[in-house]
Amino acid sequence: MGQDQPRPEVGPPAESPVRPPPVVAFDFDGTLTVRDSYTAFLKWRAGPWRYAQGMARLIPAALAYLFHRDRGRIKAAATREFLGGVPRQVLEADARAFAERFSRSLLRPDAVAAWKRWRGERVRLVIVTASPELIVAPFARGLGADALLGTELAFDAQDRVVGGFGTPNCRGPEKVARLKAAFGPDLELRAAYGDTGGDREMLAMAEIKGYRVFKGTPQGPA
Template sequence: MAQEREADGPVPPVVAFDFDGTLTVKDSYTAFLKWRTPKGAWILGGLKLVPAALAYLVHRDRGRIKAAATKVYLAGVGRERLEADAREFAALHSRSLLRPDAVIAWKRWRKERVRLVIVTASPDIVVAPFARGLGADDLLGTPLHFDERGRVSGAFASPNCRGPEKVERLRAAFGPDLRVRAAYGDTSGDTEMLAIAEEPYFRVFAGKP
């Protein structure tokens, strides 16, 4: 969505938070996949992913190995089923996943006139319940591709939301007048987003639930 002027002035600046490792203590998508997959199927899936893991050592493309894991563990799952699973996962695990000091910083920004945005490489459908729980104004994540019957195909509907793609997604959402008041991240996948922030914060959260 493009920025629009509000009745009392321009749209507030953005405060962008990476999700996995920044707001959370670990990768939420891997935790979600493991949670919803029976132990035997999880182990079998891991064996199927060995070729993709070996290929990753060469290409270092996290999006490709994530897509491979999505195909192994989620292909054929319906959108409604996946959304329900994501809601249940967030309800059960938000307290054990979210960093308390990160949440405190989030709530502090909530008191200012800014747009709080989660920008994540994880599938948006999985992060959405967490975003709603935090009261995020926007969520920019990696969208999964669904076939004509509404089932996960195992591919992404757009590029993996990591690195330069995070900036592209922010600009696509908020237009050429994008102003990033602050950004928080914890890996090289956040470098470009941090570079456009007036206040870049790298690995400033270390709290554990």
């Protein structure tokens, strides 16, 4: 009789990697909201007289924008004018108060309805915005966002706003860079929603491209 052939070792079946849920990305200003939330926040916080004074001092920066067309630079100038020196804790409290007062008059009802429909799917819902994360954070928490990717304010050693940004302005290609940094270079972007050229690159990589699809007007008090 011939010798028995050695049997191959049989172990537990290899576990197939579980693919993470796809991402659905919403721009914030003009998409989830009817207008720019950061401008509205600065105007509300400053009050009419202080806001008018600040805007007058920003005229040179506005004129320079006509040549350089860098939205990040003019936004940084506005941040220095209206928020320079403000402690982080004070700003966070103001952002919460702003969201509590104005969310009903800022958020588009049809955009929120779409957000809630996606919440019923196996996806990760993300807000990707050029506005400062700190200002949008209370809205993101209220919506139950899985992540918020935005422009980060810069703070000094005493945790006060210095007037610049700690990250590049989260607009255009930076939106794609931030998504890939957060979810990996091979993320599956199931859908993306935006309303300006600053969302073009994000929309281009999405399976469902929602450009200016939300038109709803809020019914809440202004």
